[in-house]
Amino acid sequence: MARDLTVLLEDRPGTLADMSEALGDAGINIEGICGVPQQGKGVIHILVEDAAGARQALEVKGMNVSAEREVLIMEVEDRPGALGKIARSLANAGVNIEFIYAATNTRLVVAVDDLEKARGAF
Secondary structure (H helix, E strand, C coil): CCEEEEEEEECCCCHHHHHHHHHHHCCCCCCEEEEEEECCEEEEEEEECCHHHHHHHHHHCCCEEEEEECCEEEECCCCCCHHHHHHHHHHHCCCCEEEEEEECCCEEEEEECCHHHHHHCC
């Protein structure tokens, strides 16, 4: 099962390349990614199938994996309104979206405050 890892990188040129190369060299595929600068760091979310292998490959290179979590991975249609429908279903179930990003093969990665409640919304 794919999981989301949060990786904290220095906010400078080359750190994303270093992270990506470390994962590639370990044979780990990045299925989804999102990154934003925050307080002098690059906060990167990656979706990987082999979370333990990814964590090991990154930590060996001195990179900080600050969190790992189970997320919803949803197939979505590439059409207007698709995200609105998903977000409304979660809102109606009383579920808060903590972060969201796109992944390969028209999938959406959604981290929520209540995973079981979110699963029940669909």
